[in-house]
Amino acid sequence: MMEELANIPWAIIAPLIGVQIILVIVALIDLSKIHATNGPKILWVLIILFINLLGPIAYFIVGRKQS
């Protein structure tokens, strides 16, 4: 198990994971504060959590309702 973990090229994967996590956290914080979204909120939670990388971006572009 530890060997497999050590074999993963972390220099390559770590930044990707980092960006993904930041995006998810920012999107979720924003979602929890925003008054209303385009479409049901729970749907956006699922999209943000389960669609890698593109989910949070889609939320920021389409989901936020500009007042």
Next chain:
Amino acid sequence: MSGMNVLLQKEFREAWRSRKFLWIPLVFALLGMSEPLTNYYMMDILEAVGNMPEGFEMLMPELVPADLLLATISQFQLIGLLVLMASFVGAISKERSNGTATLLYVRPISFGSFFISKFIVISAVGFVSIVAGFAASVYYTVVLYGTFEVGTLLASIGTYFIWVLFVLALTLMMSAAFKTTVAATAAFIIIFIGQIIDGLVGTFWTISPWKLPLYGVQLIRGTMEMSDYWWSLVMTVVLICVCMSIGVFSMKKNASSTKI
């Protein structure tokens, strides 16, 4: 410039509240990461996707770091600019149509400082974005391929930033001059059709703002005709100033079309 500080604060707060300062740079970073990665792992990706004929062999071109930077820039040119322009094309026209502008225009603020405060904030977002994008791309290129010279790399990023400034100035000018939909269409047509035209028949001229991103990469390669470069740069800066003055002018003209 009366009230410039206040206006700047307002714009920064708005950009921050709408999370534009966070997600646009992250999108650029993702775009920057994708190019070196997909190029490096192209063989593995093809094998994983499968469906290759028996004994199929493909000769991959030997890529140097500058090639990857060019590929990254072409990603920015389409998706990156689309995101930037789409999120800022409403900067002025939306304020007019939803009535925020009435609160601002009745105050003794010059339209010049109003326009410039918007432009500064938008270019700050653009700057952070392309720095994030280039940083991601350069990081992966250095890890997977090879190193850059720092001086020419910075020059290349600077050149690309000037181009992005031009795009943003044009977007803001359109936003000041037209309604949001018209502004978006006009700005998209000028930037993207311009790119296509430049790609098709661009060999006939060497001086144009649309060539700047390519010239930035040629600086790294060291194959740049410097006089062409400087003239394009000067032309772009002049065009930015022209866009800004037209923007201020049409903002003044359209102030009466604000919804009350």
